Amino acid sequence: LGKGGLFFLPGDLPKEAALDLARFLRARGLRARAYLEPEALEAFRRGEADHLVGFASWRNPLARGLDLPGRVRYALFLGVPKLRFALGEDLAPGELVRLGLALLPLLEDPRLKALVRSLARRPGLQEKEVAPLREALLERLADPAFRARVAESPEVGLTFVGEKPVLVFADVTGYLQASGRTSRLTPAGLTQGLALLLAEDRKAFAALVRRLGYLLEVPPRPVAEADLEALLKRVDEDRERLARGERGGLALPERVVVVESPNKARTLAGFFGRPMRRYLPGLVVYEALAEEGYLVVTATRGHVTDLALRGGLYGVETTPAYRPRYHPLRACPEGSVPDPLCPDGTESQPDRDRALQALRSLALEAQDFLLATDPDTEGEKIAYDVYLALRAFGREVVRGEFHAVTPRAFLEALGRPRAVKEDLVEAQMVRRIADRWIGFALSEDLQRLLGRRGLSAGRVQTPVLGWVIAREREARTRLPFTEVALRGLALRFPGEVRERVLFLEVLEEAEREQNPLPPYTTDALLADASREGFRVPEAMALAQDLFEAGLITYHRTDATRVAPEGMALARRLIEARFGPEYARPRPWGEGGAHEAIRPTRPLWPEDLEEAGLFQALPLSEAHGRLYDLIFRRFLASQMAPARVREKRLRACLGEACQELTLRVALPFPGFARVWPLGLDPDLEAGRYAVAPRTVRLPKAARYTEGELVAEMKRRGLGRPSTYATIVERLLERRYVVRRGPFLVPTRLGERVYAHLTEKPPLAPVARRFVGEAFTREVEAWMDRVEAGEDPTPLPRELHEATLALLDALGDD
Incomplete structure (x- = not known):
């Protein structure tokens, strides 16, 4: 291995062990110093010592504060980094909570588990706050049956010092901090380093590898599988570049990354350490230093504009050409509106318009912008709006696309930017115009006809309502x-x-x-989630959280394809737990950018709770249940028949x-x-x-929410991004209600549907535009526009349809 090594002992050993090891190494001709020896760090810095000896613990200065990228080449762990807790009444509050986290998989009382989770998220704990936890843990650890379960645990070790029981488990923080001394961000770029571990404790090593899986996409490898000579050559090449004073690796100007979700922004910035946070009017900005530059990550909080409520035909000019008018979204008590006034006539308050202005202020200091909103037509439209707001500043504004919130996917997007796809934007805009024109015209007619505000109709919403009504008639037979x-x-x-x-x-x-079945698409996930007791809108919100936390791939997808890295992840998990005869990785689909919904990390469902606490992720029991469904369906899809x-x-x-x-x-x-x-x-x-x-x-069972989504998929109505919205809108309008797990139409819903499809004067004109055939026709148009076809003929046809709908009650 040569010079430049840091030798780390487990943190549960006494300080004298470092001195003993340093003397042992010197006796064998190695110029080694223990961190406790006078001038040890200076001797290493000056080249008078080739190796340093310390402990793999966050308390040790060798693991925590050493920053000598030109000298440190590798770290050698002589034993698994471990923590020891003597089971007594003298544990500090922080140590007590860490003990609770270590025992979490063995705790059966849900109230005690909730207490551990709650305390783990709170900084600066006082004794009175942890007193109930102390009492509960000591009570359990005094129970011989519980101690036996601890002893049988594959990860939590129980030993005795004399008669005093001591818990021993892996110190992941110590390992990460110590190994991080070998790879530092410098003006020459990110220096690579090597970390080697000699594992003497099987339990502790298993726990370390499992917990590293919470943070690392690639697990540690056996030394036999690595080419040490090639790795050390790359390590030395980095040090040589640094010694020559090269500065090409670190771009100091800011690169602004714009996403749509604050949670996603925080996750991305967190890939590069604990980010700094600052506040601009309308924006929260996370800043982190990476090899790719000084990254500034922020979020638009969804769409920043929408079709205006005034001017033209429902916000679209129709002469001399079709031109939609978009207005920044502003805040009202009822929600965001693209108008200076709220529905009640009061002035709306600054909201996304303020965020756009803050993005323009970032353009004064940034080198370029990467628009990394979701990889679908809605995300493309958000990116396009931000692009329009920034292009006058002369900065490079490009699009970044990734389908999993992971370090690898994010860095690949940074390295492979593209232009905004205007065909996708046009398709989204035409779809929005269709929904606005048809929806607004039908809704106004309904409200006039029934003398009731708040009614609505739409090209997808209304036929889906018709299915629920038809199924109800069958159910009554x-x-x-x-x-x-x-x-x-x-x-x-x-x-x-x-x-x-x-x-x-x-x-x-x-x-x-x-x-096995293929991994989940959006409709299949929502159908199964509904059978497990989730409401469809709830399941989509939970899936959004899991995606933004970097735990699953993008959840709005029609694809069943599994990428090679997904198959490799599945093989690793399956072979480790069940054996190689159970692994049968399958791609399930051909090419394309989109994947099926799958986990992105080697996290079994039972690990998710601990991983969430370890990374301070706001995950609930419901998140865990949905993740369990996604994980098991994916893993099964990669297993033998x-x-x-x-x-x-x-x-x-x-x-x-x-x-x-x-x-x-x-x-x-x-x-x-x-x-x-x-x-x-x-x-x-x-x-x-x-x-x-x-x-x-x-004669037929009523629809559940999940079955209704499956029916939309089967009949070709709606998209992965709209399934949940359609169900939610029917419930909000009180056209249908939940009766247990089933959906039942209300009298209002039946009246609305009858006026749209059966009763004159509206039905003769409206019937075509709320039928399945028209919706499929519009969706086919959208697909062709996305592929580059001229969108103009569709607005022309929609314009004529809208005028006919508006005239339907005019002659009555």
């Missing part, structure tokens, strides 16, 4: 069925059957492979017969290890006495 139960299996036959003997005949028995033994039978109750297939065994579970496949009772052929029961059941 009840049909007779006969049910029989046999060894936990329920069979249902149409009609009323009085026969009390069930005949079973085995038609076939075979073993087959069953493949299950081998299933099935029986195909014919069941007859009197003259009523049906065929059924039973899954009776899993010779090899495959993906079912994470995505369970239920087993049916293994029934044999024969006659069975049963007690038939006649029930009257709905």
Whole structure:
């Protein structure tokens, strides 16, 4: 390894151990000094010592404060960095909370776990605040059964010093701070370094690797898999550039990165250490120093403009050409409006217009801007609006696109900027015009016709409302069925059957492979989330949080494709827990930029809670449940098929017969290890006495929110970015209500739909524009505009439709 090494001992050893190791190394011809020795750091700085010895602990000055990029080449950890806690009553408040975090996976009381989570997020704790936690932990650690569980834990170690129990677990902070001494940001760029660890404690090492997965995209590798000679050559080349005084690696001028979400901005800036924060009117700005430059990351908080409420036809000039008029969004009690006045006539307050002005002030100091809003048409429109606000300043304003909030994806976007795609912007604008013209015209007609404000209609909203109404009519029609139960299996036959003997005949028995489902698209995630008790808007909000925290890929997608890094992540997780025979990575789709919804880090669902606390992420139990769903579906999609033994039978109750297939065994579970496949009772052929029961059941079940989203996907209405919004709007307008998990139309919803589709004077004109065919036609137009086709013919047709709708009640 050569000179320039930092030797780190575990932080749970006494200080004398560093002196002993330094003497040991000197006796073998190495010029080593312990950090405790006089002038040790100066001797190392001057080249009079080649190695330093210290401890891998945040308290140790060698791990915490050393900044000698020209001298330090590598760090060698002689043992896993560890923390020890003597289980007594003298732990400081901070240490007590760290103990609680270490024991979190073993704590079963949800109130105690909530207390640990709460205290972990609060700085400067006092003794009275942690007293309940101290009492609870000491009580559990005095329990022999709990101690046994700690001893059996794969990560938390329990040892004894004399009769006193001591907990030992990995010190991730110590490892990161100590290894970070080898790689520093300098005028010559980011110097690379090497960190090697000799692991003597399997429990502590497993815990260290797992917790590093919370922060690092690439896990530590065995030394046998690394080319040490090549790595050290790169390390030395960096030091040589620094010695020559090269300064090309660090660009000091500011690079401003604009996203749409403050949470996303904070996550991105946090990739480069703890960012500084400053406040501008309308903006929160995070600043961080990276090899790519001095990064300034901020957020627009969504769209910054919208179609104006005044002028032209609902904000669009129609002569001599179609020109939409956009106005910055301003604040009102009811929400943001693109108008100087609120709906009640009072003056609106500065909001996104102030944010745009703050971005212009940043242009006076920045070198360039990277517009890194979401990778869809809505994100492209936000980027375009910011581009228009900044282009007069002569700065380079480019678009950055990434589909996962991870360091790798972000750095790739910084290195591969592109221009704003105006075809995508035009498609978004035409869609907005269609929604505004058709929606506003229909809504005004409805409000006049029914004499009620707050009513609305739309090209997607209204046909979806019609599905709910039609399904409700079917649900109110009840049909007779006969049910029989046999060894936990329920069979249902149409009609009323009085026969009390069930005949079973085995038609076939075979073993087959069953493949897993693909990873989630937006509609599939919302459908399953609804079955798990989530409301669709809630599930989309939680998925947005997980995406912005860097835990999942972009969640508004129709793609099932898995990128190579996603397959590599799955293989690593599957082989580590289940063995290589369970891994069967699949791409599931061809090319394209978009991916399926998948986890971005090697975090099992049970790790998420601790990872959230470790990184101060605001994650709730609901976030964890949704992440569990996404994680298991993705991992299953990358696993081997299950081998299933099935029986195909014919069941007859009197003259009523049906065929059924039973899954009776899993010779090899495959993906079912994470995505369970239920087993049916293994029934044999024969006659069975049963007690038939006649029930009257709905002809069709009412829609749940998730099933309604699945229907939108199946019929080609809506987009991943609008599914949840459509459901939410129907509920807000009180056109439908929730009854348990189901959606039921209200009398208001039925009246509105009838006036739009059945009753004159509005229905004869409106019917076409609230039908599925028209919406599919508009969506097809949008796709062609995105591909570069001239958008002009569609506004012309929409303009004629809008005028017809406005005239519908004019002659009445």
